Amino acid sequence: MGLWIVIIVIVLIAIYLVMIYNRLVSLRQITGQAWSDVSVQLKQRHDLVPNLVETVKGYAAHERGTLEAVTQARNAAVAASSPQAQAAAENMLTGALRQLFALSEAYPDLKASQNFQQLQGDLSDLENKIAASRRFFNNAVQEYNSSIQQFPAVLVAGSLGFTPKTFFDVDDSERAAVNAAPQVKF
Amino acid sequence: MLGSYGLSTYIWNNRLKSLVLLAGFPVLLLLICFGVALLIAAWSDPSVDQGLADAIAITPQLVPVALGGAAIWFLIAWFANTGIVAMATGAHGIERSDNPRLWNILETLCISRGITMPRLSIIDTGALNAFASGVHKGQYRITVTRGLLEALNDQELEAVLAHELTHIENRDVQLLVIAAVFVGIVSLAGDVLIRGPRFFLFNTGGYGGGYSGGSGYSGGGRSRDRSERGGGGGAIVLVLIAVAIFLIARLLAIVLRLAMSRKREFLADAGSVELTKNPDAMISALRKIAGHSEMPAPAQIQEMFLDHPAAHGLTGLFDTHPSIDDRIAALVRYGAGRDPGPLPQVSASTTTVPETNPAPTAPHPWGEPTPPASGPWGTPETPPAPHPWGEPQP
Numbered sequence: 001m002g003l004w005i006v007i008i009v010i011v012l013i014a015i016y017l018v019m020i021y022n023r024l025v026s027l028r029q030i031t032g033q034a035w036s037d038v039s040v041q042l043k044q045r046h047d048l049v050p051n052l053v054e055t056v057k058g059y060a061a062h063e064r065g066t067l068e069a070v071t072q073a074r075n076a077a078v079a080a081s082s083p084q085a086q087a088a089a090e091n092m093l094t095g096a097l098r099q100l101f102a103l104s105e106a107y108p109d110l111k112a113s114q115n116f117q118q119l120q121g122d123l124s125d126l127e128n129k130i131a132a133s134r135r136f137f138n139n140a141v142q143e144y145n146s147s148i149q150q151f152p153a154v155l156v157a158g159s160l161g162f163t164p165k166t167f168f169d170v171d172d173s174e175r176a177a178v179n180a181a182p183q184v185k186f
Numbered sequence: 187m188l189g190s191y192g193l194s195t196y197i198w199n200n201r202l203k204s205l206v207l208l209a210g211f212p213v214l215l216l217l218i219c220f221g222v223a224l225l226i227a228a229w230s231d232p233s234v235d236q237g238l239a240d241a242i243a244i245t246p247q248l249v250p251v252a253l254g255g256a257a258i259w260f261l262i263a264w265f266a267n268t269g270i271v272a273m274a275t276g277a278h279g280i281e282r283s284d285n286p287r288l289w290n291i292l293e294t295l296c297i298s299r300g301i302t303m304p305r306l307s308i309i310d311t312g313a314l315n316a317f318a319s320g321v322h323k324g325q326y327r328i329t330v331t332r333g334l335l336e337a338l339n340d341q342e343l344e345a346v347l348a349h350e351l352t353h354i355e356n357r358d359v360q361l362l363v364i365a366a367v368f369v370g371i372v373s374l375a376g377d378v379l380i381r382g383p384r385f386f387l388f389n390t391g392g393y394g395g396g397y398s399g400g401s402g403y404s405g406g407g408r409s410r411d412r413s414e415r416g417g418g419g420g421a422i423v424l425v426l427i428a429v430a431i432f433l434i435a436r437l438l439a440i441v442l443r444l445a446m447s448r449k450r451e452f453l454a455d456a457g458s459v460e461l462t463k464n465p466d467a468m469i470s471a472l473r474k475i476a477g478h479s480e481m482p483a484p485a486q487i488q489e490m491f492l493d494h495p496a497a498h499g500l501t502g503l504f505d506t507h508p509s510i511d512d513r514i515a516a517l518v519r520y521g522a523g524r525d526p527g528p529l530p531q532v533s534a535s536t537t538t539v540p541e542t543n544p545a546p547t548a549p550h551p552w553g554e555p556t557p558p559a560s561g562p563w564g565t566p567e568t569p570p571a572p573h574p575w576g577e578p579q580p
Contacts, residue, residue: 023188027195136522139192140194143191
């Protein structure tokens with residue numbers, strides 16, 4: 001009788017541990033999926049930028065400085081690897097794009113251009129999608145990070161390769177810039 | 187331990203909890219069997235101790251009978267269920283061409299999850315509601331009201347469809363059929379057996395004696411004598427215990443079933459966010475639905491409704507659905523959603539789409555600051571995203 005109880009308790013503990021392990025694996029998986037969702041949106045934005053630059057060039061070729069800033073920011077964003085670096089690079093890009101749109105104020109022809117308006121709409125649409133997928137990613141990371149810091153997972157998480165992940169986020173001063181989507185002025 | 191720190195853990199824990207609740211039903215069935223055994227034992231009018239011992243001895247023999255009964259009942263309910271839904275709601279099926287907007291949103295969701303698209307139906311009513319039905323593959327169907335189609339924008343509609351899709355993926359209809367069968371059995375057992383033994387005990391003492399003699403329980407003759415005098419002390423106590431068991435079991439069955447139903451609603455909300463990755467759309471859909479979801483239908487179907495306001499009681503113990511506020515609170519807490527607060531009751535009527543949806547070209551697409559949102563890292567970012575395609579299409 002006593003032996004059976006010991007066996008049952010051991011089995012229950014084993015089930016519990018396996019369940020925790022499986023949960024951690026799933027949570028890590030989900031953060032991975034969420035990150036690729038973010039990446040897809042970011043890539044779409046990166047792909048739009050050259051088009052936008054070309055369009056603006058057609059109307060305001062001598063605004064070289066602004067256009068180059070946008071191109072550079074875009075290239076930096078494409079090259080960024082970690083979520084943290086990516087977030088910073090995306091911020092730069094957002095800022096540069098904002099300047100570009102501000103610049104269009106001075107060029108009525110550009111502003112009236114069908115192509116330009118289309119790109120502008122697409123970009124603002126992408127900003128929203130990026131914001132949504134980023135929020136989902138950060139929520140997943142937060143959940144994963146909390147889970148590996150809980151007892152009893154915390155005892156083994158590190159040695160089993162569950163390391164905390166970084167948020168796709170920036171510090172507060174920069175956050176404001178990300179949050180305000182490109183200022184689209186007419 | 188197994189805490190909820192976000193959407194996924196919240197979903198898993200809710201699943202565990204509703205499994206535990208489901209496991210409660212067989213326990214209730216066992217309780218009912220014991221009650222029946224008590225009544226059988228009481229017929230031979232032993233002392234209380236002897237009666238309890240007899241009842242415990244008889245119970246195992248009754249369990250297979252009870253399980254068999256449950257299985258048959260379940261089969262009947264399984265097949266009747268679909269008929270009831272089809273007849274009672276007055277919904278009519280649609281094809282892609284009837285409402286491409288609705289069809290496409292659902293199709294996209296299904297493709298992203300790799301599941302067969304359920305069929306779609308529409309009910310022509312101004313109420314804002316939706317439900318999933320069907321108990322097996324090929325029969326699944328999502329029904330929405332005309333009012334819902336008109337009042338919600340595309341993201342909100344997507345959130346609602348994802349909610350119903352989660353009900354289907356979680357096999358919630360089956361679960362509710364199972365729960366309904368158990369509640370039915372427990373109630374029926376109570377009804378029959380509380381009235382039955384009184385009849386047997388006080389009117390047909392001979393029958394009681396004969397039974398106990400045949401079964402080999404002691405004291406058959408004594409039972410007849412006492413029963414005819416109407417003063418079987420042991421029997422009366424046993425019957426009272428049995429009645430108490432039936433009453434408690436009946437209450438517990440209903441509470442269990444409703445608690446499970448509420449868990450499944452929370453689960454479907456969370457599943458919706460997981461599918462659409464957009465907690466705000468689910469929240470604003472719920473806000474619009476609040477106070478406009480009333481719609482006549484049989485109780486069986488109302489349990490599958492998106493919201494079932496008639497049931498919001500004071501304690502919540504007898505509700506089929508959690509309150510809208512509780513559901514939104516859960517979405518904010520676990521899904522990182524942001525709650526814009528209750529809508530003014532007028533604006534959420536059937537035709538207007540409220541001010542949360544300004545033109546995307548406005549200098550600040552997301553105009554007013556949102557009220558305190560308690561996402562994991564607090565800062566209010568973009569409120570319900572106004573997408574260019576978010577314009578309501580009638």
